[in-house]
Amino acid sequence: MGIGLALISVLGLILFAYVGTAVIGLNALFAIVFPYAAFILFVIGFIYRVVKWGKSPVPYRIPTTAGQHYSSLWFKQNKIDNPSTGLGVVLRMFFEVFAFRSLFRNTKAELLQGRLYIGSSKWLWLGAIAFHYSFLVIFLRHMRFFTPETPWVISLIESFDSFLQVHILGSPLLYITNISILAALLYLLGRRIIDPKIKYISLPSDYFPLFLILGIITTGVLMRYFFKVDVTAIKELTLGLVYLKPVIPKEIGSLFYIHLFLVSILFAYFPFSKLMHMGGVFLSPTRNVANNNRMKRHVNPWEYPVKHRHYEEYEDEFREKMKKAGIPVEKE
């Protein structure tokens, strides 16, 4: 049911953008209003979520890490997986963000012929890393539309991405990331559909981003390789957005507006969804705090000052009664 709801939502969004531009002709809404609104929502929502996370106290260090912690000298500490210093934490975060180190430790338990097998499973890691890096490259490549003169770094990335110099039926140069992101997305979607255990725990909010991004990639691929769009007109539009002087060139078809609308939805949806793991990974307490529980004193921020009384005060109050009852006192 979850998958149907997500699919219908994305198809509905596509239909909405198609009807809005091709039938009703509200191009300004899709070319200007939605992108700006989505961008503002994205930035404000992102900050809101991060600040909200930042406000929650993390009183103690969480040493649930996959390595030997700092101990007696004859135990070799795992300085990256269980760091006790700031530098170690930086390294751990680096590997977490750039190499998905904790996902690399993914294991899988399976019953095969009545016996339970537990083993390393790297497929999810591979799919995830292929998807994320492809998306990053595609995102960076798109900066050629948002800068008046394409920076050389962006051109360099683009030339790496197309270095195979393959033209499919005379189409423009094939990007490697187009293939890899589609393969990775279909794998990430497929594992939720095929594996009954993962299917059981999958919600519409798991399928929706997959379908949404699949829609974005599909429309992008269609525009590049199959139905040609006027790229100069599109750059006029995107540059207009960047220069805060929006223009709506006439030569752009609905396919582009569907693409732009889905991207706007992605940006607007981002801060309020699981996609916020982009910001969240930096605020993961199991990753971003050094395991120095016994080296430094960590004070729980919600501990109120406890009212306490010294024995002297107690004795001062009850001295007479204590004497009468025959209890020894320190002061006479």
Place this chain on the structure above:
Amino acid sequence: MYDGWKIIVGLIVFIAFVTLPFTWSTGKEYLKVEPKIDTPEIQKLPEAERKCVESKEFMRKEHMKMLIDWRDAVVRDGKTLYVNSQGKSFNMSLQNTCMQCHTNKSKFCDECHNYVGVKPYCWDCHIEPKENIKKEARL
């Protein structure tokens, strides 16, 4: 906020990054493309013959595919004649057919290609027409 300054520094980096297109564009000229087809070679042609291999709309959309198809036909299949939709035939050659009329590579090809950041690799093999040198020679 706990560890507030670290989070705020992170957020500032984030905001600086996502607003980069906006900050980059400030103070820079708003570019517009104006590809030129008014070369002397085209001006010389009689009005009736001032036509490209295919229609302007077709060329605008499909010139990249056509050039790749031409390359494959000439280099791989040895076919050098292109018959257009009007039944007229042309020699399939970038240097000897296209650039014969469009001698202004910088204003015809590069104008749009630079604008959208496209770098076709035509001139890795072909000899680039030397416009500037020509102009200087004329002066």
